[in-house]
Amino acid sequence: MSKTFPTRRRYRQASLEARETLLPFVSRRPGRPQADYWQMPAAHPDYAADCAYGRECGAHFVQWLKDNPGYCGQSLLARITRDIDFRKPEQRGYRVGFFNYLEAMLTLAARKxxxxxxxxxxxxxxxxxxxxxxxxxxxxxxxxxx
Incomplete structure (x- = not known):
């Protein structure tokens, strides 16, 4: 596994849009009025590396929610899933890692x-x-x- 993970950070900023675009998989694209909520690097030949990268992005998303509790219920996860192209099999590892991490965190939270x-x-x-x-x-x- 040689894929470099995004830098870990906190996500407290002035505006919601500024905070969202700090997520490693969210970016602004020319010609698009809103951010693109699922921009991943080219898939790695190592599926496990892509899963690990997706998990890391899932952790960034959870940290974002933790740092911005007032935005809970504002459909950020819906915007992320809207922008995922599920027809791209080469991106499967990213999706699996991301959503499996979210499931693990939901399980931990549900226990409490x-x-x-x-x-x-x-x-x-x-x-x-x-x-x-x-x-x-x-x-x-x-x-x-x-």
């Missing part, structure tokens, strides 16, 4: 919480946000009628 109790709390929070928004909208409509 009652998963269904946690999701129920998220459901309650969402319902409270909806109720608040509806109340605010009613108040605005009352003001507008006057």
């Amino acid at each position: 919480v009652d998963v269904f109790e946690h999701v129920d709390e998220l459901h309650r929070q969402q319902q409270a946000q909806i109720k608040r928004k509806n109340m605010e909208n009613r108040a605005v409509r009352k003001i507008e009628k006057k």
Whole structure:
């Protein structure tokens, strides 16, 4: 395994976009309005090396989430998966390493919480946000009628 890993770092910066583009697999491309969330180097002939590189990128992603907890739920993982070209078999090692690392971290985190109790709390929070928004909208409509 001779592939060089991205430099390990913290991800606290001023803006969300600045933070995201510090991830080793996120880059800006000319002619594209938003960042490309899955830019990997050319595949290595050694599948294990590509898996290791993908794991390392997964660790960078997890560190990013750890350093930016306020952005949890902002669909960064969705943007990453949107930009992965799953039709490229030569990139399979990167994907396998990346997602297997995320699964390992999810398993570690899940051991520390009652998963269904946690999701129920998220459901309650969402319902409270909806109720608040509806109340605010009613108040605005009352003001507008006057």
